[in-house]
Amino acid sequence: MKYEVVIGLETHAELDTESKLFCGCSTKFGSEPNTQTCPVCLGLPGVLPVMNKKAFGHSLKAAVALHCEINQFTNFDRKSYYYPDLPKNYQTSQNYFNIGDNGYVDMVVAGKGKRIDIHNVHLEEEAGKLIHPEASDAKYSLVDFNRAGVPLLEIVTQPDMRSIEEVESYMQTLRNILLYIGVSDCKMQEGSLRFEASVSLREHGSTVFGNRVEIKNLNSMKAVSKVLAYEISRQSNMLDDGKEVLLETRLWDEADGVSRRMRTKEDAHDYRYFPEPDLVPFSINQEWIDETKATIPELPVSRRQRFVDELSVSDYDAGILTEDKFLADYFEECVAISQDSSKEFSNWIINDVLRELNDRKINVQDFVVSPKMLAELVKIKPTIGSSIAKEVFAEMINTGKSASAIVKEKDLTQMDDTSELNDIVIKIIEENPKAVEDYGLGKKNALAFLIGQTMKITKGKANPKILTELFTQRLSSISK
Numbered sequence: 001m002k003y004e005v006v007i008g009l010e011t012h013a014e015l016d017t018e019s020k021l022f023c024g025c026s027t028k029f030g031s032e033p034n035t036q037t038c039p040v041c042l043g044l045p046g047v048l049p050v051m052n053k054k055a056f057g058h059s060l061k062a063a064v065a066l067h068c069e070i071n072q073f074t075n076f077d078r079k080s081y082y083y084p085d086l087p088k089n090y091q092t093s094q095n096y097f098n099i100g101d102n103g104y105v106d107m108v109v110a111g112k113g114k115r116i117d118i119h120n121v122h123l124e125e126e127a128g129k130l131i132h133p134e135a136s137d138a139k140y141s142l143v144d145f146n147r148a149g150v151p152l153l154e155i156v157t158q159p160d161m162r163s164i165e166e167v168e169s170y171m172q173t174l175r176n177i178l179l180y181i182g183v184s185d186c187k188m189q190e191g192s193l194r195f196e197a198s199v200s201l202r203e204h205g206s207t208v209f210g211n212r213v214e215i216k217n218l219n220s221m222k223a224v225s226k227v228l229a230y231e232i233s234r235q236s237n238m239l240d241d242g243k244e245v246l247l248e249t250r251l252w253d254e255a256d257g258v259s260r261r262m263r264t265k266e267d268a269h270d271y272r273y274f275p276e277p278d279l280v281p282f283s284i285n286q287e288w289i290d291e292t293k294a295t296i297p298e299l300p301v302s303r304r305q306r307f308v309d310e311l312s313v314s315d316y317d318a319g320i321l322t323e324d325k326f327l328a329d330y331f332e333e334c335v336a337i338s339q340d341s342s343k344e345f346s347n348w349i350i351n352d353v354l355r356e357l358n359d360r361k362i363n364v365q366d367f368v369v370s371p372k373m374l375a376e377l378v379k380i381k382p383t384i385g386s387s388i389a390k391e392v393f394a395e396m397i398n399t400g401k402s403a404s405a406i407v408k409e410k411d412l413t414q415m416d417d418t419s420e421l422n423d424i425v426i427k428i429i430e431e432n433p434k435a436v437e438d439y440g441l442g443k444k445n446a447l448a449f450l451i452g453q454t455m456k457i458t459k460g461k462a463n464p465k466i467l468t469e470l471f472t473q474r475l476s477s478i479s480k
Contacts, residue, residue, distance in 0.1 A: 003201040003239065005232055006209060007167055008159035009224075010196040011174060012152055013184040014126060015058045020149035021125045022049030022092070027151075029190045033131075033144035041149035043088030048278050055151035057292070058183040059099050059123040060284060062153055064292050065181050065299065066118050068100025072289075075281035076123075080272045085128035085143050093124035093154075095273045099284075105157075106301050107173040109166050111315065116170050117158040126150035129191075147191075153184065159198065159209065164228050171195065171221050172323075176300040180325045188220050195224050200245070201235045210235075211247040215259060218252060227252040227259055234259070303328060311335060311342040320350055327354075330364050333371035334378075344378050352393060368400050369393070377403035387460050388412050412461065418470070421454075421462055425470045428453050429478070439475050447471055 017027055023040035040047045063070060074097045080090040103118035128148040132141045155174065161167050175193060178184045186193040195218045200210035213231060218224045235245050250259040298306070300322045307318035307328075322328045327349065334345040353374070357364060373396060380403055381389045388407075395406045406412070428450055429436055438446035451467050 001236070002203065003236055004204050004206070005162055006159045006200045006202065006212075007161040007163075007228065008157045008198045008212075009161070009167065009170065010157075010198075011155040011171075012194045012196070013062075013155070013178055013186065014192040015055050015151040015153055016182065016184050017052055017054050017058070017151055019052060021052050021055050021123070021151040022149060025149065029187075029192075031146055033142070033146060036146040037148070041087070042145060049092065051279065051282070052151060056099075056123065056282070058151070059121065059153055060288070061181055061292050061295065062155070062178065062183050063100025063103065063121040064289065065177055065296050066100065066103040066105060066121060066155065068103030068118060068121055070100055070284060070289050071097050072284045072286070073097060073281060074099055074284065076276040076279045077273045078276050079124075081270075083127065084141070085130050085145070085148070087128065087145060087148055091125060091127065092276055092279070094122035095271075096275070097281075098122040105170060105173055105177070107166075107169045108301065108304070108319070109169045114166065114169075116160045116166075119156045119158050121153065121155050124152050124154060126152040159200075159212075164225050164232075167197070167228060168221060168225060171224065173301065176323060176325075180297055180299055181295075191219060194219055195221075197224055197228060199228055199231050199235070201232065201239060210239075211245045213245065213247075213259075214249045215252055216249055216262065223252055223254065226254075226257065230257065230259055297325070300325075300328075307331075307342075313342055313346050317346045317350060320354075321346065324364065327364050330367075330371055334375050337372055337375040338378060341378055344381075345374070348374060348378065348393075352390075356397060369396050373402055380404060380407065384412055385460065385464060387455075391460075418466060421466055422470055424454055424457060424462070425467070425474060428457070429471075429474060436475065436478060440478070447475070450475075 014027075019025060020027060020041055023038050025038050025041055026036045028036065040049060060070070074094065076092050077095045078090040079093045079095065082089050098120040100121040101119070103121065105116045105118060107114055107116065126147050126149065128143055128145040130141050130143055132138075157170070161170060175186050178186055178193075184192060188194070196214060196216050197218065198212045198214045200212040202208060202210045213235070215227050215231065218227060231250075238245055246264070248264050249262045251262045253260050304315075304318045304322040307313040307321060308315050313321065321331050330353075331345055331349055334349075335342050338345070353364070353367065353369070357367060377389060377392060377396070384392065384407055392403050392406050392412065395401070395410075396403060399406070401409075432450060432453065435446045435449050439450075447468070450471055451464065454462055454467055455464075
């Protein structure tokens with residue numbers, strides 16, 4: 001490309017609390033419209049907000065996890081603007097004294113590490129939701145204020161990303177961090193996690209940023225990727241034609257696959273920020289910061305590297321295993337129980353456990369096969385063989401029984417008796433002269449056919465290693 005892409009992201013994550021930021025109204029998703037409101041979150045005259053301590057603590061935890069400098073003095077500001085779903089005509093947010101500044105996120109892109117700097121982390125209240133009628137001739141919209149006042153964490157990056165691939169890695173890494181530390185459920189389908197992307201172009205080698213375009217309220221990572229691809233193409237064509245890219249805010253039209261102008265870009269002075277008079281400043285002492293640091297678990301990037309370094313898991317597999325904290329916990333518990341077989345467990349979890357979780361649309365916490373049960377299956381697998389182990393796994397899911405109980409009930413123990421298997425091998429060779437002839441002609445798939453016939457007779461219980469040795473010995477003597 002002729003131009004270098006410059007991208008920054010703002011992430012809005014609804015915090016995992018039972019009540020709103022400044023009142024006791026429920027934050028439960030999916031309730032009937034306007035049933036979770038009160039005079040405080042509706043901004044009626046004479047009310048006073050009261051800070052939700054859990055929400056504030058979650059914000060501090062996120063700022064610490066993102067390596068921010070914590071402002072021990074912080075307060076809230078009024079961000080004034082009019083929009084129908086903002087009942088007070090201003091939003092209580094932070095502008096002058098954020099909870100955290102100057103942090104960073106370490107991530108992996110195409111196998112290489114990259115650090116994205118965080119400008120700030122701050123806490124604010126969510127707006128309501130506009131509901132537009134489907135009829136094209138409708139001249140009204142409805143407002144649901146259930147969401148107004150829900151605690152919202154905003155994480156603002158520096159313009160450090162230079163490709164869509166980097167943006168995708170950042171979004172996934174940040175989502176995993178928020179899930180790992182337990183501050184948000186990050187359910188994008190419920191609006192718990194949203195992104196706003198700012199993108200500009202400049203000629204390679206230039207140190208001057210181009211005019212940035214901000215795209216609001218993107219509710220999926222796929223939408224972020226699509227709008228960035230569109231904007232990069234749109235802005236590139238404009239610059240090639242000698243046109244100026246305007247500093248503006250745009251919306252993504254998913255149906256038509258285009259961005260549309262919403263308004264010219266606001267600056268801070270447009271919002272007329274001033275300190276919130278109804279809330280006192282907040283002091284974050286060092287003891288609180290230290291206590292919060294002690295609650296931060298091992299985060300996904302470092303955990304991924306540890307799986308590679310200490311458990312000999314491939315980087316690709318480690319990336320999948322650490323996508324979900326609870327899946328990574330499941331894997332580590334399996335390894336701890338068996339004290340070995342990390343590669344075996346990695347294969348089982350990625351190929352079998354994840355398939356079952358996806359098919360059933362459940363989390364690993366709700367999976368009937370516990371780490372202890374999977375560890376037992378892996379332990380007895382050498383005595384039953386791979387194919388029977390798969391059958392046992394399926395039966396464990398259906399019944400909740402242990403692997404050993406199923407093997408005993410169904411008499412699935414592998415046949416290892418050489419003399420017994422030898423008699424079967426002789427019988428199979430006598431019944432399949434064509435396959436014996438093909439083997440003598442160098443057609444090695446004939447051996448697989450003969451072993452398959454044996455497996456049918458033994459219902460998969462014959463030890464494939466012993467079978468291979470017996471067939472090879474007999475067939476070699478016949479071909480001579």
